[in-house]
Amino acid sequence: MDPDRALVEEARRGNQEAFADLVGRYQVRVFNLARALTGNEADAAELAQDVFVKVYRGLGTFRGESAFRTWLYRVATNVIRSHIARPSVFRWLVRRERNDADPLETLAAPGDIEARVTQRDAIDRALGQLPTDLRMAVTLRDVEGLEYKEIAEVLDIPIGTVMSRIARGREKLRPLLAASLGWT
Amino acid sequence: MSMLTCDTAEALVVREADGFLVPAELAGLEAHATGCEACRALRAANLAVKRAMALRTDAMVPSGFAPRVLACVAPWPSADWLEAVDWRRWTEWMLPVAAALLLIVGVAGTSGSRSTAANGGLSPSEPSATVSEAWTLSAETESSPATSALRQDVSSDELLATMLGTRVADSEGTGNGR
Numbered sequence: 001m002d003p004d005r006a007l008v009e010e011a012r013r014g015n016q017e018a019f020a021d022l023v024g025r026y027q028v029r030v031f032n033l034a035r036a037l038t039g040n041e042a043d044a045a046e047l048a049q050d051v052f053v054k055v056y057r058g059l060g061t062f063r064g065e066s067a068f069r070t071w072l073y074r075v076a077t078n079v080i081r082s083h084i085a086r087p088s089v090f091r092w093l094v095r096r097e098r099n100d101a102d103p104l105e106t107l108a109a110p111g112d113i114e115a116r117v118t119q120r121d122a123i124d125r126a127l128g129q130l131p132t133d134l135r136m137a138v139t140l141r142d143v144e145g146l147e148y149k150e151i152a153e154v155l156d157i158p159i160g161t162v163m164s165r166i167a168r169g170r171e172k173l174r175p176l177l178a179a180s181l182g183w184t
Numbered sequence: 185m186s187m188l189t190c191d192t193a194e195a196l197v198v199r200e201a202d203g204f205l206v207p208a209e210l211a212g213l214e215a216h217a218t219g220c221e222a223c224r225a226l227r228a229a230n231l232a233v234k235r236a237m238a239l240r241t242d243a244m245v246p247s248g249f250a251p252r253v254l255a256c257v258a259p260w261p262s263a264d265w266l267e268a269v270d271w272r273r274w275t276e277w278m279l280p281v282a283a284a285l286l287l288i289v290g291v292a293g294t295s296g297s298r299s300t301a302a303n304g305g306l307s308p309s310e311p312s313a314t315v316s317e318a319w320t321l322s323a324e325t326e327s328s329p330a331t332s333a334l335r336q337d338v339s340s341d342e343l344l345a346t347m348l349g350t351r352v353a354d355s356e357g358t359g360n361g362r
């Protein structure tokens with residue numbers, strides 16, 4: 001039973017409050033998925049917004065064959081994948097136009113928070129060096145905590161491929177994380 | 185002794201790092217890894233990366249994120265006063281007024297053309313007389329032809345929906361949500 005079903009039904013009938021509840025429920029997840037996959041706060045915010053707008057417009061076509069959350073992740077990974085596939089020069093230009101500072105250089109958080117932000121940046125930077133398919137699989141598992149079966153549904157690949165991508169992704173990630181986190 | 189293939193071991197490596205292996209599976213994986221250099225490396229990497237990824241805490245969503253999303257999908261510019269108004273009561277109250285205005289337009293039109301024909305011009309008192317007539321009419325006869333026609337053809341819900349640019353089901357859904 002999909003825990004979001006009632007809200008989705010309401011939102012589908014145009015109830016803005018129900019949709020607001022869905023956004024409230026999933027904004028941290030979608031934003032962090034985008035943050036981990038792009039390594040950039042401002043890109044992540046824009047992509048996450050894009051995801052929710054697409055979800056809202058697509059509610060009419062959502063038939064409930066999968067859980068809402070699974071469908072949401074599918075929309076999100078598609079939106080983020082297209083962004084990643086764009087030439088990086090284009091992304092750089094968009095970023096310059098938006099004039100956002102590099103979040104890695106503007107950290108001014110004290111103590112514990114600073115350590116966490118630094119770790120997150122280091123991890124996302126390492127993830128960013130993985131091939132997209134491996135990055136997606138590892139992020140959905142290790143950042144988002146999705147079950148293998150749900151990852152298979154989200155990425156529309158067999159479960160064996162999911163296991164293989166996670167295993168290989170983690171293997172490739174190890175030296176990248178070591179460099180990024182300053183492991184000895 | 186190892187019956188596992190590297191493919192099978194690969195899935196076990198992932199599930200081991202995620203903490204899902206039962207003892208029998210673990211024993212099988214260990215036996216395979218002892219004799220397989222590649223799977224040994226894969227296993228060490230998966231365990232290490234899993235531990236490191238646990239250090240990642242969620243980034244905070246930028247402030248104002250949800251309102252920005254909702255502004256993008258709002259059928260109407262988001263405004264709190266819209267929600268404060270009791271639209272159902274308001275439209276019911278407005279129906280006779282709207283009917284009265286229709287009557288004014290109608291009566292003023294016919295009497296205007298009549299007096300134009302008779303006197304060669306409008307006398308200044310006529311329009312205000314017409315307005316008070318129309319007001320009296322709508323106040324005294326609650327179901328004047330104009331209002332009852334409106335009531336038959338357009339329910340207040342539909343009128344409301346038209347005014348808000350939403351479907352009837354939408355407004356009902358919003359009502360249930362509160």
Ligand SMILES: [Zn+2]
Pocket residue numbers: 189190193216220221222223224
């Ligand atoms: Zn092997």
